[in-house]
Amino acid sequence: MTFCLGMKVEDGLVGIADTRVTTGAECITAGKVSIHQHGRHSMFLMTSGLRSVRDKAVTYFDEAITEGDQTFDKLFKAVNVFAAQIRRVAEEDRTALDQAGLIFNLHALVGGQLENDKEHKLFLIYPQGNWVEVSEGTPYCIIGETGYGKPLLDRVLRYDSSMDLAMKVGFLAFDATRTSSTSVEYPLDIVLYRHDTFDIIEHRFQKEDLAEIAVWWQSRIYESVEKLPSKWIDRLLDSLPQESRSSLPSPTPPSS
Numbered sequence: 001m002t003f004c005l006g007m008k009v010e011d012g013l014v015g016i017a018d019t020r021v022t023t024g025a026e027c028i029t030a031g032k033v034s035i036h037q038h039g040r041h042s043m044f045l046m047t048s049g050l051r052s053v054r055d056k057a058v059t060y061f062d063e064a065i066t067e068g069d070q071t072f073d074k075l076f077k078a079v080n081v082f083a084a085q086i087r088r089v090a091e092e093d094r095t096a097l098d099q100a101g102l103i104f105n106l107h108a109l110v111g112g113q114l115e116n117d118k119e120h121k122l123f124l125i126y127p128q129g130n131w132v133e134v135s136e137g138t139p140y141c142i143i144g145e146t147g148y149g150k151p152l153l154d155r156v157l158r159y160d161s162s163m164d165l166a167m168k169v170g171f172l173a174f175d176a177t178r179t180s181s182t183s184v185e186y187p188l189d190i191v192l193y194r195h196d197t198f199d200i201i202e203h204r205f206q207k208e209d210l211a212e213i214a215v216w217w218q219s220r221i222y223e224s225v226e227k228l229p230s231k232w233i234d235r236l237l238d239s240l241p242q243e244s245r246s247s248l249p250s251p252t253p254p255s256s
Contacts, residue, residue: 001183002048002144003174004032006109007166008122008134010159013111014166015191016174017046018184019204033189034058035200036065036078042198043075043112044191045082048143049105049127050097053089057106060085073116076123076133082110083129090127107143112193112200120195142173148180149173163192175214186210 001022007014017032032054034045045061047054061082065072072078086106094104108125122134124141134141136159142149149172156169167190178184186207193200 001181002032003149003177003181003184004046004048004109004143005140005149005153005170005173006046006111006122006124006134007140007153007157007170008111008120008136008159009139009157009161009163009166010195011163012192012194012197013044013120013122014163014170015044015046015109015111015189016167016170017189018174018178019187019189020183020185021051022183023051027185029187031189033191033202035191035202036062037112037198037200040115040198041072041112042193042200043078043110043114044193044200044202046109046143048107050102053093053097053104053106056093057082057085057089060088073114075110075112075114075117075121078114079110079123079125079131082108083125083131086125086127087129090129109141109143111191113195113198115198120193145177145181145184148177152176163194167192171210171213172217175217 002018004017005015015033019029019031021028021030030051032046032048036043036045045058047058064081064085065078072081086108090104097104104127106127109122110125111120111122113120122141123131124134124143125131139159140153140157152173153169157166174184174188178186186205188205188210189202190205191200191202
């Protein structure tokens, strides 16, 4: 499985992706983010699904944008081209995958800004090649392991959140997922894009780089639970019988 998170806030875009790839009983490390930028064309692509399908679709996409990049003046046009590559790979490989008992599966997040985009954009592409744009109402999208980090993001992240806060809550969403799922793990790749700069930066963090933050967060969770108001619990506990187990008669030993 995978954890890829894209966040769109007012100041820019934040992308976070784990690097664990599971093949049967084997685990390898491989990047799930690709960056495509030159001049006033800046976009990143994150994927979740079968690795072979992903690699083939991205290869076709690289070829397509190299041959016709001058036509991609808005991000949705590049998204349409990648969606077409997903359909192309599905047509080529679906039968063989079905025969092997594998399901064609590829979700993608594409974020960035091209020269005629008025603002930075973030899109989710489905395995069928259709897509939706991530909106201000829910300014993030996860592909792969979606359940563990979602509650924190729903509670904290807003469109007017700073990129600093987005990075923090994004890391905590990854940490929650990594804690609960063996298929998500370090190293952690982070991409950042500030609106109207046409410049994406990428950085890879190892587990030891962020260990102190993970420990700090774990201790704060424990302390917060300990300090949770407990009057509602006290009423229930007070209603329990006060007789201790030690006052109960000892069980009769079995007869020989």
